[in-house]
Amino acid sequence: MISFLFVCSGLLLLLAVSLSSVPLLFVSLFFIYKLVYAPTLGLANSIAMAHVENREKFFPIIRIGGTVGWIFAATVISLLKAETTATPFIISGVVSIVSGIIFFFILPYTPPAAKNSTFNWRDVVGVDSFKALNVEGSGFKVFITTCFFATMLSTLYDQYAPLYFHSAGLERTAAYMSIGQISEVLVMALIPLLCLRFNLKTLMTFGLLSIVICNGEFSGNIFKRSVHQECDCRRRAFAAGK
Template sequence: MMFLQFFIWGAWYTTIAVYMTHHGMEALTHWPYTVNPIAAIVAPFFLGLVADRYFATEKVLGVLHLLGGVVMFVVPRATGAPAVFILLLLFYNLCYMPTLGLANSLAFHHIQSQEQQFPLIRVFGTLGWIVAGLFISLVLGNLIASVPEQTALPLYTTATASVLLGLYSFTLPHTPPPGAGQRVSLRSIAGLDALAQLGDRAFYVFIAASLLLCIPLAAYYNFTQIFLGDAGVKKIAATQSLGQMSEVVFMLLMPLFFARLGVKRMLMAGMAAWVLRYALFAIAAPGAVFWLIIIGILLHGVCYDFFFVTGQIYVDKKSTPAVRGQAQGFLVLVTYGIGMLIGAQVAGNVYNWLRGGAAGLTLERWPSFWVLPAGFAAVVLIFFAVLFRPPAMTPGAGRAPRQGS
């Protein structure tokens, strides 16, 4: 289940901008990365108000994946109508994003130890993302004469996998709605109750820095694939999957680093890695220096694990059991929702401004693009380093976070 869950996401998320660029929608490539965080903002409300209260988890999971698969089969047919294309992607993401929480909820319900067993389940998600990239570049790439990322095949791959997972979901163990009969409020779903309880200066600085850092972060997911194509890389999705391979390695090393560095230095290392990544891209761009680009991609393990996963651990340790779920949900809302939404629009408009009327950026122009998120991330790093001064943790909840990357 978890393997297909992230195979589906990785198959289209790392290729859609390349596809749009080669089908006359180069000015709109930021919109898939805008509708995705919109769906991430909506998903908790759907889960809290509907799915978690009235329907068995495996049935909702199956219906949403089947519906999403049908929509994704239709998406390539709307290539000639950009507005319809984007709206279909919005509808698809509204189907897909709630399934992330549903898949986690189903897994938690049927395991004995969340801290020990869930990471072993969740790692199959990262493997699914990796295999998606390798499948598109290496398998599909050998079946057709052109670059597969420029075709609709990744979208059809996503659609097919969605239907398969949708059908498979109905065979999963019965999981009753976890919130049946419970009272729920929009305030609790949005995590505002948790914010009121956890709120101190250090936590507010952490939340502000997390939101601000996600603005330059959005440029990576949208434009790295286009940059790789412009730099002459043919196996774009497979090359990007090196980042997820790095993520697995650094996830295993995190306990060692955490013991030596602590929360603040871990978070600062994650932020600094984003600055370095974009700086490497800017330096590499004019000459398409492939090894510098690869180092930038391999930094994903530090970029993601040291920032996002450490942030989840910080929130988890700071929370009491009563608001832990709300607190993690609020962090996701701020980062994957609001931060990525703003970032996608900013990055897209900056790219179009630098592009002018051309079909894309020349290699000489790419440094002007990458230096901006590098500078923004550096400012956030300084802001965080100066103002984040956490008090000693109270022994309330030293558990690992329930959600992974």
């Protein structure tokens, strides 16, 4: 299934790029592409978890491998100076198709955990998982709400940070933004050591505070740059009128 999804998502992405001159078709195809591609993230984790014997020891290493791949891809895009072109989409589509073909031959057979169970729409939609929201003292509501806003901030940063850096005159923005992934690798490497000293709730609190600090600093820089540009425009307008 994951091989099929990779191939389909790659084809959809390439098709969307080829029809980028038609905005409605491009957005529609890109939306379908995201729907097809999104399940591969969970499937990849499930396959890894199903076949890794010592999950606590080896899964973090596998996870770091994905981040290293992200850094490599960003560096390649920057070396090609392709941040503002369709090249990243084309590379992503081709790599997705090739990966799907390779995975078809090398990935082990991994049947669903509930293969012989009766089909139930409640399980598909995940209705029963919402029962955890009503468990007294679990704090699950706070956890879900916090993750929602943290993910929203991350998505906005990924979307608009390259535009900001480009407008600020910074070249090779993809490579510069991969510094965040480098710090992610370092943090994940330190987590086992930090777990010996702090509990999970404390570590998550530190992580959330770091998100607030980073986004606050980034927003402050954007605000100062906007004020500077506004003052510069007013100064030029005043000088021209004078």
